[in-house]
Amino acid sequence: MPGFVSNIILNFFIALGVVLGGSVFGALAATLTNQPPLKTMMTVADNIKIWAVAVALGGTFSSFRVLEQGLFKGEVRSLVRQLLYVFFAMGGAQLGYIMLCLIKGRNPN
Numbered sequence: 001m002p003g004f005v006s007n008i009i010l011n012f013f014i015a016l017g018v019v020l021g022g023s024v025f026g027a028l029a030a031t032l033t034n035q036p037p038l039k040t041m042m043t044v045a046d047n048i049k050i051w052a053v054a055v056a057l058g059g060t061f062s063s064f065r066v067l068e069q070g071l072f073k074g075e076v077r078s079l080v081r082q083l084l085y086v087f088f089a090m091g092g093a094q095l096g097y098i099m100l101c102l103i104k105g106r107n108p109n
Helices: 002-032 037-057 060-072 076-104
Strands: none
Touching: 002 037, 002 076, 037 076
């Protein structure tokens, strides 16, 4: 079980880091190209969330394979584990977006 819990924590923080890092560096690039950095940062953060989840899971095809085994071969335990990985990765990506919204002073909804 410690491996499972550590993987969940890793997925969460990897997705969080992808959103925060990508947005901050996107804002830096916007500054260098004379574009509005905060607007660019928020646009990048919103658009990069799904990619942050894919990065945290380590590629989407292995995730689909595990989901297929869980659904069609009756391996419920692996299905639940994979769904938890996805859930926590999505949570990390969303938390990164919310943090940036709060920094900007914008309502995350």
